[in-house]
Amino acid sequence: MGKSISALQLGIVWQRLTGLMDEVAQTFVRTSFSVVVRENWDLACSLMDANGRVFAQSSRSIPSFLGTMPRTLAAMLERYPKHTLEPGDVLISNDPWLGTGHLNDITMVRPIFRGAELVAFVGSTFHTVDIGGAPNPFAKDAYEEGLCIPVLKICRRGEENSDVVSFIKENLREPLETLGDIRAQFAAYELAQTKLLALLQQENIDDLTAVTDQILLRSENSMRRMLESMPDGEFDDHVMADGFEKSLLICCNVRKKGSELVIDYSGTDAQIDKPINSVMNFTFAYSAYAVKCAFDPSSPNNDGGLRPLTILAPEGCLVNPTRPAPVWGRHLSGHYLPFVIFGALSKMMPTKIIADSGSPIWNVYFKGVDRSQRKFVKMFFMSGGYGARATSDGPACLSFPTNVANSPIEQFENQTPMLVTEKSLLVDSGGAGLHRGGLGQRISFKSLSPEPLTFMIRHERVKHPPRGFLGGLDGAAGIDLLDGVKIPAKSVISMKEGQVVTFETPGGGGMSPAHLRERFAVERDLLDGVVSAASAQRDYGLAASEIQQMLNANKGRAS
Structure with missing residues (x-):
């Protein structure tokens, strides 16, 4: 097929590519080892053309991975240029500044060849609970946060690189789980290559780049039309993050003109020596996600829809830190970004945004010895209330802006010497309004281990509750308790057999005045x-x- 492609065929190919990536993601999930991938879906799978542009992505993807893959691939190709790549090679890295912002996210990319021609790249990112080191909400720099994998070939010509696998394995407490997830992606890549090459043959596509040009252009035009339909202007908002010793200011200025949108975080506090800093890739991802949600939520994710967007953040600030700032909890600042953008946009398009949700997402890391006397590190996600929408109440206990799924209690109890003694909704936790914020939840864990367990938390919205918008009231702040006594929201604590730790997640903010309900x-x-x-x-x-x-x-x- 030449450079021209009919709209009908393009639509068919586009749908097939999206379906292909959904099948790749399902293959990864079904063959994975960890609960975080298998149940929480903390992952994304992307397809890029030979120029490194994402043109198809799994429908169910973590927003923090939106738009980051091309940046990661570009850094990988600096180390291994295209002419050094061979069929079966797989590149790997978890460098926070090259990937999605912290060491726990491992990104891998495999080139796809048709004969001797490199036609595409398939990549994926997933979260691993164990990356060495010790989960620590007080790390002073990135070196304390675990193992950093530089850009390397974990596979060469289809064979695992035993040197790379060995040094990863020796740094992990649960190597079978992490390496199992890595190998599950190898299986997904095989499927991606087989399916893509078959699609190109069936659709008689000789030049994939010509097709991706059209896909990206149509996505760009869709976003630009949506932007043009809204009034021009300049709008500001700011939000306070709880931080550590003192609260931290995040500022946002949104400038919209025609079909271009600039988001500027000037005025945001400087980076700090605690793991709350959001690297630029993570900042870009959650900014782009907020814009996508507000302006063009229905079109597929790819690089084209991000072209009208410019993100600015001063180097060295909380949302664009320089090395070696600690970044393990980068969501503690990055998850505020959609809401500070929505706060600014509420003055321009109040029907297209939601109030603050009970996020950044809450989670807890438990570490100890399991029933088989093996060391373990397990994480449990706990969502707060969803912010009220312009037309409806916010759902209870639903995660936003991240979209990780809830952790199954039975599975968690089966893997740890813990018992979940309560999981209930918190009355009055949703902010009042014409539309009410979603409720937070109370969840309690009892230790059944005769050996001491350690849990680590780094929770936000304890000092500053989720905000209501347009006259809606704030949601309830969160609280952490051990045996009924309040504990610091960012802490590492040992608990004995029989002790109970309880988490009350924040409720979502309300929308518009409550007397209108x-x-x-x-x-x-x-x-x-x-x-x-x-x-x-x-x-x-x-x-x-x-x-x-x-x-x-x-x-x-x-x-």
Whole structure:
């Protein structure tokens, strides 16, 4: 096929490419070893053309990996130029400044050849719980945070590079799990190559680049049309992150003109010597994700849709740190970026944004000895409430801006000497408004281990709760407890057998003033136990007599 391609065939090829990458991601998940990949889906799979441009990505992908793969591939090709690559080679690195921002994300890329011609690259990124070192919310620099894998060939001509595998293995507590996930990607790459080459043959495509040119151009035009439909202007917002000894300021200026959008983080606090700094790749990813959600959520993810977007952040600031800043918890600042962008955009397009969610995502690392007397490190994700939308309430316990899935309790209990004694919704945790923020949750873990266990937390939204927008009220702040006593939100603590650690995640912010909420919606929340009588009276203006009458009527119906 020549350079021209009909719109009909392009649409078919585009859909097939998206389906191909979804199948690749499913292959990775089904053959993986870790819960983080298999259950939480903390991964992304991308297809790039010979010029390194992403033109297809798995539909279910972590936002922090949006747009980062081309930057990683460019750095890899500096070390191994195209002419040095051979069929079956696989490049690997977890360098935070080249990849997605911290050592726990491992990125690999494999070139795809058709005969002697390099036609594409398939790449993937996944999160590994164990990357050596010790999970530490107080690391002073990146060297303390674990093993950094430089750009290397983990496979040469289809054979594993035993030197690379050996030094990775020797730095891990659970090498079978991490190496199992790495090898699962090898299987996914084989599928990607087989399927892509078959597609090119079936569709009679001689020049894949000509096809990707069209895909990227159409995605770019789609984003530009959406941008042009909104008014021009310059808008500002800022948010406070809890930080450590003191709160940290994140500033955002959004400048929109025609079909171009500039997001500028000037004024943001400087980087600090704690692992909360967000490298530029991570900052770009979550900024691009917010723009995609607000302006053009339905078109597929690829490099074309990101062309109208410019991200600026002063070098050395919290969201563009210089080496060797500690970055392990880069989400503790990076997950605020969509909300500070939405805060600015709320002045321009209030119907297209959501209020603050109960994020950055909460998680806990447990470390100790399991029932088989083997050392373990396991992570458990805990979502807060989703921010209210312009047209509806925020869902409870749903993650945003990351989209990792919830951890299955039974699976976690099977892998650790822990018992989950409570998992419940937190009444009144969603911010009041015309549309209410989603509820946070309470989840408690009891140690069943005769040996001491250590847990590590680094939680935000404890000092500064999720904000309501456009007159909506703030959601509830989070809290961490050990045997009912409050503990620091960023800490490493040892717990004995029988002790219980409890986490209460933040609730989402409300949208628009609470007095505008329909009475029937308040009554439903009250009867469902989502809000208390005190909240119905204080936040929504119901009289005490009305509330009592309503509760009595409900008792009568129940009896």
